[in-house]
Amino acid sequence: MYKYTQEQLDSMKKVEATRQERLNNLFARMSADEKQKVLKENHPDYIDSAYEELKVGPNKGGKVLHELADLLQGRSRVLDMDIDLTKIDYDVDVLVIGGGGSGSCAAIEADNAGAKVMMVTKLRIGDANTMMAEGGIQAADKPNDSPAIHYLDAFGGGHFAAKPELLYKLVNDAPDCIKWLNELGVMFDKDKDGTMITTHGGGTSRKRMHACKDYSGAEIMRTLRDEVLNRGIPVVDFTSAIELIKDVEGKVAGAVLLNMETKEVKIARAKTVVIATGGAGRLHYQGFPTSNHYGATADGLVLGYRAGAKLLYADTLQYHPTGVAEPTQIFGALVTEKVRSLGAQLVNKDGKAFVYSLETRDVTASSIIRECRQRDNGIKTTDGEGVWLDTPMIEMIGGEGTIEKRIPAMLRMFGKYGIDIRKDPILVYPTLHYQNGGLDISADGMTTNVPNLFVAGEAVGGIHGRNRLMGNSLLDIIVFGRNAGKSVGKVYKNVELKELTLDHVKAFDAELKDAGLNPTKLSPQLLPNYTKQKNI
Amino acid sequence: MEKMVNIFLFGKKYEVPASLTIMTAMEYAGYQLVRGCGCRNGFCGACATIYRIKGDKELKACLACQTQVEDNMYVATLPFFPLVKQVYDIEKVTPSQQIMMQLYPEIYACIGCYACTKSCTQDLNVMQYIAYAQRGDFEKCAEESFDCVMCGVCSSRCPAGISHPQVAELSRRIYGKYIAPETQHLLDRVKEIEDGKYVELIETLMNKPIEELKELYNNREIEK
Numbered sequence: 001m002y003k004y005t006q007e008q009l010d011s012m013k014k015v016e017a018t019r020q021e022r023l024n025n026l027f028a029r030m031s032a033d034e035k036q037k038v039l040k041e042n043h044p045d046y047i048d049s050a051y052e053e054l055k056v057g058p059n060k061g062g063k064v065l066h067e068l069a070d071l072l073q074g075r076s077r078v079l080d081m082d083i084d085l086t087k088i089d090y091d092v093d094v095l096v097i098g099g100g101g102s103g104s105c106a107a108i109e110a111d112n113a114g115a116k117v118m119m120v121t122k123l124r125i126g127d128a129n130t131m132m133a134e135g136g137i138q139a140a141d142k143p144n145d146s147p148a149i150h151y152l153d154a155f156g157g158g159h160f161a162a163k164p165e166l167l168y169k170l171v172n173d174a175p176d177c178i179k180w181l182n183e184l185g186v187m188f189d190k191d192k193d194g195t196m197i198t199t200h201g202g203g204t205s206r207k208r209m210h211a212c213k214d215y216s217g218a219e220i221m222r223t224l225r226d227e228v229l230n231r232g233i234p235v236v237d238f239t240s241a242i243e244l245i246k247d248v249e250g251k252v253a254g255a256v257l258l259n260m261e262t263k264e265v266k267i268a269r270a271k272t273v274v275i276a277t278g279g280a281g282r283l284h285y286q287g288f289p290t291s292n293h294y295g296a297t298a299d300g301l302v303l304g305y306r307a308g309a310k311l312l313y314a315d316t317l318q319y320h321p322t323g324v325a326e327p328t329q330i331f332g333a334l335v336t337e338k339v340r341s342l343g344a345q346l347v348n349k350d351g352k353a354f355v356y357s358l359e360t361r362d363v364t365a366s367s368i369i370r371e372c373r374q375r376d377n378g379i380k381t382t383d384g385e386g387v388w389l390d391t392p393m394i395e396m397i398g399g400e401g402t403i404e405k406r407i408p409a410m411l412r413m414f415g416k417y418g419i420d421i422r423k424d425p426i427l428v429y430p431t432l433h434y435q436n437g438g439l440d441i442s443a444d445g446m447t448t449n450v451p452n453l454f455v456a457g458e459a460v461g462g463i464h465g466r467n468r469l470m471g472n473s474l475l476d477i478i479v480f481g482r483n484a485g486k487s488v489g490k491v492y493k494n495v496e497l498k499e500l501t502l503d504h505v506k507a508f509d510a511e512l513k514d515a516g517l518n519p520t521k522l523s524p525q526l527l528p529n530y531t532k533q534k535n536i
Numbered sequence: 537m538e539k540m541v542n543i544f545l546f547g548k549k550y551e552v553p554a555s556l557t558i559m560t561a562m563e564y565a566g567y568q569l570v571r572g573c574g575c576r577n578g579f580c581g582a583c584a585t586i587y588r589i590k591g592d593k594e595l596k597a598c599l600a601c602q603t604q605v606e607d608n609m610y611v612a613t614l615p616f617f618p619l620v621k622q623v624y625d626i627e628k629v630t631p632s633q634q635i636m637m638q639l640y641p642e643i644y645a646c647i648g649c650y651a652c653t654k655s656c657t658q659d660l661n662v663m664q665y666i667a668y669a670q671r672g673d674f675e676k677c678a679e680e681s682f683d684c685v686m687c688g689v690c691s692s693r694c695p696a697g698i699s700h701p702q703v704a705e706l707s708r709r710i711y712g713k714y715i716a717p718e719t720q721h722l723l724d725r726v727k728e729i730e731d732g733k734y735v736e737l738i739e740t741l742m743n744k745p746i747e748e749l750k751e752l753y754n755n756r757e758i759e760k
Contacts, residue, residue, distance in 0.1 A: 123574055128580075131579045131580045132577050141726075142721055146737065147737075148737040148741055151742075155741075156756075160749060160753075164742045172729060172735075175729060176726050179722055179723070179726050182713070184713065185708065185709030185710065185712035185713040186712050187678060187708055187716060193717060194716075196719055196722065218579050222705060223708075223712075230623050291577065293575040294573050294575070294576050329555065329604055333576075409578070412683070413578060530568075530569075532564060534553060534556060
C-alpha cells in the first residue's frame with residue numbers, strides 16, 4: 001500500500017480546498033503565441049543537446065535523438081552470422097512484421113484479398129501498444145461533425161506538418177473503420193438507441209472520441225487477434241525480424257528471422273513485406289519513463305533505414321502529459337487522457353490550476369514540465385516530481401459511479417496500491433508515449449523508395465505531423481493497417497522474385513566505416529535490458 | 537538504507553528491494569525476460585503469476601507487472617497456458633445458446649467450485665460470467681467479463697477444463713456485432729463518404745495556404 005509523504009498530504013489538502021472553486025472557473029485556453037512559447041522553453045523535442053546528426057543512410061545530415069542514432073547506425077546482427085539465403089523456411093505472399101493492431105489489420109485485409117499471409121512477432125500477438133491504448137478512437141460520425149473538421153483539428157494539432165494525402169485518408173476512412181470494427185464485434189460505448197457515447201480529447205473541436213470504457217485498445221486488439229486466429233493466419237511468435245532481405249533487382253523480398261528463445265535463424269521469403277513494428281518508448285529517450293510495451297524498441301525503423309527507406313519526422317516524440325508519478329511501482333504508466341476528458345484538472349502544489357486540461361498533448365506536457373522546473377510548483381515524488389490530476393472532480397461533474405463505469409482500469413491500477421481515485425487526486429508527470437515520426441510512405445502504404453516494402457501503424461511517419469491528437473493513433477493503426485493489407489493484396493500478384501541477397505546490409509556497413517563509424521552495438525535492439533535495475 | 541525482502545523465484549532465494557513489483561524484482565535478480573512480459577501495464581495478460589506467502593495455505597494469482605513483492609513470497613510464473621480457442625466464422629454464427637453448446641460444451645460441466653473467480657487477476661466474477669454464457673445471455677456475459685486480460689489463470693485452476701477467457705471473447709463479439717443497438721449516425725456518415733460528399737470540402741482545405749489554415753484553426757468553433 002502506498003503511503004503519501006507529509007508534503008504530499010499537505011499539498012493534497014490544498015487541492016481539496018480549491019476544488020469547488022476550480023470547478024466553476026475553468027482555466028483559459030492558451031493563445032497560439034503562448035503555446036509556442038511554452039513548447040520552445042519546455043518540450044523535450046527542443047533540447048538540442050539530446051540530438052545528433054546522422055552520418056549515413058537516406059536521412060544523412062538529418063537529426064535524431066542519440067539513442068535512435070546509435071541503433072540506426074548500429075551493427076547489423078546478420079554480419080556475424082552464417083546465413084544461407086537459398087534455404088527458405090517460409091515462403092509467403094505477404095510477410096507482416098509485428099503483432100499489434102496495424103499488423104493484424106494488414107493480415108486480415110491481405111487474407112481477404114486471397115494472399116498467403118504470415119505474421120511474425122517477437123512477443124505474442126497482442127503484446128503491443130494497441131492493447132494499452134485506453135482513451136479511445138476518433139472518427140467524425142456525428143451530425144455536427146465532418147471529416148473536414150477532423151482534418152483541421154488534426155492538421156493544426158500536428159503543427160501543420162502532416163502529409164496531407166495521409167491525413168486525408170486518416171479522416172476520410174475513419175467512420176468506415178469504426179463500422180468495420182463494430183461488425184467484427186467490438187463493443188463500443190453506446191446509448192440505448194445506438195448513439196455512440198463520445199467525448200473530447202485534447203485539441204478536438206467536436207466530441208468524436210469513441211471508447212470501450214478505458215479498455216478501448218484492449219477491446220479492439222483482442223477482437224482483431226481472435227479474427228486473425230479464426231482465419232487460420234499463421235502467427236510465428238517469439239520470433240523477431242532482424243534484417244530485411246532484398247532480391248537482386250532491389251525489391252524487398254523477405255526477412256531474416258530470429259527465434260528469441262532458441263536463437264535459431266530462419267529465412268522468410270515474401271513478395272511483399274509490411275513493417276508494423278510500432279514505436280520506441282523502451283529506448284527511454286532523454287531518460288524518460290515510458291507508457292509503452294516491452295518490445296517498443298524501433299526495430300522497424302532500423303530495418304527499413306538499412307534497406308534504404310527514408311524517415312520522416314523521426315526527431316519528434318510525444319511525451320504524454322499524464323504518466324504515473326507515484327506510486328513508484330507503476331512509475332511512467334499511462335493515465336489516460338480520458339481522465340481529463342471526463343473533467344479532472346491539472347493542479348500544482350498550492351492547489352491552483354495552471355493549464356486548460358485539454359490543450360494538445362505537447363502543450364499540456366510542456367506546461368507540466370514548466371510548472372515543475374521553471375516555477376518550482378511541483379510535488380516531490382519517489383522518482384522525481386509531479387503535479388496533481390484532480391480525479392475526484394469527475395464524479396462531481398458526472399455523478400457518483402462515473403469513474404467505475406468509464407475508467408475502470410484506472411480505478412483498478414491505483415486501487416492495487418490502496419489509492420482510491422474517486423476520493424483522492426493522483427500524481428502525474430509526462431511519460432514517453434508515442435513516436436510521431438517514422439518511415440515515409442505514400443497513400444498506398446508503400447515506402448517512397450523501396451519497392452514492395454509497406455509500413456503501417458506507429459512505425460509510419462507523417463500521418464500526424466509533429467504532434468498527435470488523442471484517439472488518432474488507434475485510428476491510424478486501423479486505417480493504415482487495413483490500407484496496407486489491401487495494397488499488398490493487389491501488389492503481390494504481379495511480383496516475381498529474383499535471387500535473394502543481403503548485399504544492402506553489407507553496403508550499409510561499408511558506408512558506416514567510410515564515415516568513420518565502427519559500431520559495436522548490435523541493432524535492432526529487440527528488447528530492453530533491465531537486469532539489475534529497479535522499477536522501470 | 538532501502539528496505540529489502542526475500543523472495544523465492546521458482547524456489548530459489550533472492551534478496552530484492554521491497555518497493556519492486558514481481559516483474560521488476562525478477563529483472564533486479566538478473567533475469568532477462570523474453571516470455572511472461574508484454575505490456576508491463578496490466579493490459580496484455582502475458583505475466584500471469586502464481587504465488588504463495590510462506591506459511592499461508594492460500595495459493596494466490598496475479599499479474600507480475602501489477603503486484604508488489606512481499607517477504608517470503610514463493611513465485612512461479614505462468615507464461616503460457618493451453619487455452620482452447622475454437623475457430624468460428626463471425627459472419628455465420630447466430631446469437632443463440634446453441635453456439636455455446638456447439639463450441640464450448642465443457643462450460644456445462646462447471647461444478648460451481650468458484651476456483652476461477654477466486655483466482656482472477658482482475659477480480660472479475662468469472663464463474664458468474666460462465667453462468668451467463670451457459671444461458672446464452674451474451675450481454676451479461678460480455679459486461680461481466682469486459683475487463684478480462686485473458687491471462688488464463690482461471691482456466692489453470694478449473695477442474696472442468698473450461699477456457700473461460702475464450703468463452704468470454706466469443707460472447708463479447710456476438711454481443712458487439714449482433715445484439716448491441718445499431719448506430720444510425722455511423723451508417724449515415726459512411727454512406728455520405730462513399731457518395732463522395734466530403735471530398736471537395738477536404739480538398740479545399742488541403743489546397744489552402746498554411747497561413748490561412750492557421751487562421752481557420754486558431755479561430756475554429758469548439759463544441760462545449
